[in-house]
Amino acid sequence: MLLKYLFAKNENIPAGSAAVFFGFSSIIWFMIGTGLGSFNAAKLAFPDFVTGVEMFAFGHMRQVHVLAVIFGWISMAFAMAMMYITPVLGNTRLWSEKLGLWNCFMWNVALSLGLTLMWTGITSGREYSDFPWPLDLAVAAFITIPLAVNVWMTILKRRTQGIYTTNWFFAASTFMLIIVFLVGNLPEYFHLTGLTEAYMTWWFAHNVLGLWITPVAAAIAYYVIPKVTGNPLYSHRIGHLHFWSIVVFYSTPAAHHLMSAPLPEWLKSFASVEGVLILVPAIAFVSNILLTMQGKWNMFVENLEVRFTVVGVLLAIPLNMQGGFQQTRSINWYVHGTAWMVAHAHLALLGFSTFLEAAAVYLGLQTLMKRKLYSLTLGNLHFWLLLIGFSIYWISMTMAGLIQGAGKIYEVPYIDVVIAEHPYMIARWLGGTMVFSSTIIWLFNMWMTARAGTEVPVGRMPHELAYER
């Protein structure tokens, strides 16, 4: 199917093809990414589980898990949302379905190649920017730039007068991602070394979360909630506050990831203050979406997309409370480098953002394929396995992190910390495995939706039809 359309004329490609392929690719990458995560967690809980093979060593697989979920699952789900939502909000078609399909195809190729190489140990040794520079350039050329071109051209060619909130975020984020990706990898192109390299590593890692994942995930909520509930967005002004405070406050605290490294003290203090100010966009976003729900809270129970979105938005509250304050000097010295951070990272990517992307993929695939979701029961199972699995993971890792922090400041011999953390490592594995199982159910459900879902009549939205199974 994909291959057939790659060489078709642009006007012969059905609208939404790129989004559909991105949607299914993202679910498959989600399955791969969480499968790897579950495997890694098993190794931390049971260190003699699969040993003696270099390819299955923890140090070879951890970064594959991280990049598979960030660039496979999350970013592809974003691309899916953009290919679907941007034209809809502009009352037009995607600028080029063909570019979108090639983008999807090359993205899968580049990511599979990159992760395979990384799995064998080919790495730049920089967290989150682990790809060596030739692969970085491939990511820029095949992933980030074509995506931005398509989104920007669609917005420029729109047939509406204004630009809706969601599209501000899509446009700004695709642009900022290119800058962040190219600038953040400068140390590899030009062999910058020492603290500059270390700082740039975390500059990249911070900004890819702050200027790509967080705003795009939020933009999805700005679309899904008004669209499905039928309520207009509570406040355009608060949307403005959210957007501008993201650009100003979220792009500056990169140094707070290195509070214990010998960076300039002014930089750390500045980053820490800016880090607290992340609460401004966070509060603006959460309040705006929850107030949009007024009078439609029944849909939180009845409608799957709304439920996923609202849970993602609710998880943004603990996420930003942690994020705002854990990087201040008074708290960072206790939790830095512990499992607390692992829990926080999963709250951001598996909690907040995954729930929002899942909503976008559910809604987008049903709308574009004009098929009602095959089974609500399976959808509910996906939701609850994901939520409970994530919660087990998050709570157990937070507790482990607090134990580890105490061990750190009271100078407990490290092996005692390892022993104390062991039960939580098992809990983490159980939680992660539940998340992995949920993705299999989801893939099956979406596949069956494509094959056997009830057709949605022209002019109707999928959420207007009753669930059948």
Added chain:
Amino acid sequence: MRFREYKFGSRAFGAAFGLSMSITLLFPSFDLAASVSSEAGLEKQLASGWDSGWQIKDFFLEGKNKPLKVLVKKDPKTGEPLQQPVYAYVYPAGISLPNGVTHTANLGRGVEEMSVNEGRIKEARVENGAVFLIEKTDKLLTFEDKPLAYMVNATATKGWTPDDVLKQAADTDVFHVGAGKTMFVREGCWWCHTLLPEQTQDWQVFGAPPMLGDFNGESPTAFGSDRKGPDLLHVGSRNASREWMMLHFFNPRLVQPHSIMPRFDYLWGEKDADGKTIDYAKWRQEYDEYREGKLVSAPDVPMYAKDSEIRKLIDFIVNLK
């Protein structure tokens, strides 16, 4: 362009984003560029070489394009015993020189002048190879009262060639620290072991936190962010036993029953020190029997071969002083 109505917005965006880039990239770069390399920083970059991550000359991260750290006991040129043995950093012909030699500004004010004028490091050539030493002056570093250390190109100042230095050294005096750092990066040791004691109570257990000049020229710094095992920045000062390291890498549970570290037995390769093929299946079976209480003692860990990857990794680890 239908972005007309967004004229103000797009300019405001440019201003905000540009300001943010200036504050987070441009201004810190002045401070970071002004850092003066400490002795630890010189040691790290001379020992680890040009880069320890992926590079064209080391495509599969096998530890290629790396210098050797050699304990020199006799003057390689004259053969006279040295009064005090010194560590030399040997870059055989063709091995990329470290960043501080190719870009001397990287060493920082004071260290750069001494290394260029006294140490003659600019005369080092990749084609011929070079031998470097670290020497100290009576001067003190301005930011802390430590003696200012600088690089010396011993090939230029003393006529020590890489071949001569390697020829006079016993194999036990040659340390594959640079290649070991590549193993450290490739095997992802830094996903669990930080190289960054924190500026809190942490340093009382794991040693002093690194200072500003300790990283100049090092790439990647790989100091990690997620600690699941002890910090290793000064591990060689706490435990320099190669035997312990050997047992621990082969199977950490041999020396620390509660460890969750993976086994790195595959770094031994196929042959042991005597050239015999290592029978991993047999070893694992005997180890399982030992764990079940059927054997009184654990099976012996094979001695690693001279050119095995584990030897390089252990060289790197015990060199972390």
